[in-house]
Amino acid sequence: MANLYDLKKFDLNLLVIFECIYQHLSISRAAETLYITPSAVSQSLQRLRTQLNDPLFIRSGKGITPTTVGANLHQHLEKNLNQLEQTINIMNGSELKKSFVIYCPQIIIQGRLSGLLEHLLTEENYQVDQYDVVLAPETAEDLLAYRKADLIVTLSPINNRSVICRPYFKFPVLLVARNEHSRLNDHITYEGLVEEKFAQLRSQENGIKEYRAQTELLFPERNIAFRGDSFISILNIISTTDLIGTVPAPIFEQYKKVLNLKSITMPFELPDMDAYMLYNRSALNSHVFSHFIDKIDEE
Template structure:
């Protein structure tokens, strides 16, 4: 019994305050001592003292100030990588010790476009089935966290993203595919119903500034066909780019569903292209431990029912 690896590990770290690691993760996630203090219910001074101890333990500054926030060092990045895996396993284990079946509020993380595309049908089905729950949406356009941190630290229950996230504690599956089309204003002086390689040489474009790998791939495909385009407007918003196309001579490449639904609202037209891009796949990701929650299972059933509509 005395030779147990667990006992050996406990004996090795018994003098180390494990709360320091929680403080480290809070600072890492928020890049701020004051925000970490608010999360942990401590004073900024107490968090700063903990950071000083951590720096001494790891013989590294861990975070260096940049502007109003902190930037993690290489040591801090590696430490977070190992801690996040451990925290994920710990949180999943703790799930077994409380009854989560009564949870009735679920947070969905996605872009604003994906929310407009998917959430109306999902919420309508929830209402139809009289499922007593609340859905909260967090826009991935407004936050910088990656999917791994969002799932590990339970900032969201479900993620819709163009990037799959595979791990032992999560389930990721393709949900829908989105096709992209070119649009311009109805009374464009040169473009009628088509957009050819030659016609594109004389037109400016809008550019969607998002970090999604799926969107970047489509943008590369478009540039590979049409060559280097001239961009007169860029935005992270599909709505903004479409509105610009309505009032200017710019060409915008937007999701086909959005273009079809809002052609009349924005006074735009869909252009036929000889070139077709590969569709963008939107993935559904959630924690495996959520399947112990009866209400979550019902939400998942509804989401999969709605999938048949797309």
């Protein structure tokens, strides 16, 4: 049985603040996550250092790194704090609610993830809120850190000790034109590509920017005549003009009949796009969320 008198003398909030610093390895990021000032975080850390007689974190380059005592404290805290969070959630009834917030590009919601969502909404009776991660003002790391998202599917991997990042799947990219294009059949030469005008996705999402850089290496002479902020706008302009463009295969398959589109064989092979699944490591302590992840793995 816990010694409640000793616990009463110890400020348990210090452990919460310590764990947040450990996850972000940053005083300022911990302060943002907990909605308190960096000064308050620093003062709390100093109090905990005094009580445990250890610096807990030391300077390393431009950041901080945990001491051995700090790393051991995290190992003990992570599981216990997660269990405490689950207990609070159960008392609040939130553990019983099968509700998830998912951020993913429209490429994936209309592709592989659509079958899973249909299963969850019909057979499992989940409530799912989905947002387009490409249009989100926050980064994927911030969405998870501030608990604004349960699951993120993105085109860019991240490296964060509190986040699980794993490959989700690959999907091909196709060169697309309208069926009535005045010059193009089912094949095109490199010389023919140089003469055509392209529609291109306008995005600051790192994965899309990196993919765009790869294609520019293959075809640096591409003439961009139109830029849109979604693949739907790209497909719409292609369907009504002689512009052509590269589009993920799942979206092309979804709209090719409606928009009267065709794919064209290129003189070189376009690289596939990679998608990654991100979620907080601590979320797996919830049996509802771990069941949700199991369903994704079964797809």
